[in-house]
Amino acid sequence: MALIRIALINDYEVVVQGLAAMLSGYRDTFDIVELDAGTTVARPVDIALYDTFAATAGDGDEVRTLTREPRASKVVVYSWDMGEPLIEKALANGADGYISKGLAAHELVAALLAVHNGERRVHPIPSGSPAAVVGDWPGRHEGLTQRESEMLALITQGLTNVQIAERTHLSLNSIKSYIRTCYRRIGVSNRSRAILWGIEHGFRPDHTRSTDT
Structure with missing residues (x-):
């Protein structure tokens, strides 16, 4: 199976590096071709994963711009805010998927695969499960x-x-x-x-x- 090419997008290097570390155990599934501090994609990717840390939410102009980028086949919003109105706006904005930042690494991988395969677009924390503390952030x-x-x-x-x-x-x-x-x-x-x-x-x-x- 061909590796899924992915770009990790946020304005803070520590955040995208933390995401890369989360996915580092799944190199048989993902090829992380870019760590972007910003909202552009320089090379063709299957998924552009947009982390909302200290950035606009999925209903903002940054995601709208990213979804119009021809080098990004799919755009996925990665956020703590799982409110239904915001999710609906993000999807209407062109996002192909919306994933909770409270998922553990293996759950994030499963969610990305589901979005990539067109099986399921929205991935909240499973009912009754605590939010995982994952990734990295300044401070x-x-x-x-x-x-x-x-x-x-x-x-x-x-x-x-x-x-x-x-x-x-x-x-x-x-x-x-x-x-x-x-x-x-x-x-x-x-x-x-x-x-x-x-x-x-x-x-x-x-x-x-x-x-x-």
């Missing part, structure tokens, strides 16, 4: 959760709380709660110091491309 080794890290990344990018709410589809109260716990973990007391900490610890987007995996 993980400083004790930040994925959501706290995402809030800090968006703050470091200069977004306001209202803009973060629009991007992540979270309530303002949830965002404020994540930001408060983030401040405690990194030992800062205000937004300016959090931004400085973020700049010093890799929370600015990389915007680089690697095709050597």
Whole structure:
């Protein structure tokens, strides 16, 4: 069976490298031909896997642009947000699949295969199963959760709380709660110091491309 060519897409190098590590045990199934910090694809791939960490959701312009890229046969959104309205918008936006970031590596592989084979488009966490802690993200080794890290990344990018709410589809109260716990973990007391900490610890987007995996 021919290997499935896949590009991993997110603006943060640590995120795409974490995804690559998740899939590294499945080299008999996938050929990771690109790690893209950005939303373009340089070479033909069977699947472009779009990770929404600190990026717009599946209903945003980035996914719409990616689905129009002729070098990407299928586009799959990889997200924590499994709300039905957002999934419907992502699929209407041209996405071929939508997969929860709470799946373990073997479940992610099964989901990608199902999308690739046209068998099933949407893959939430199985009912009754806990969300897996997978992949990597900036600040993980400083004790930040994925959501706290995402809030800090968006703050470091200069977004306001209202803009973060629009991007992540979270309530303002949830965002404020994540930001408060983030401040405690990194030992800062205000937004300016959090931004400085973020700049010093890799929370600015990389915007680089690697095709050597």
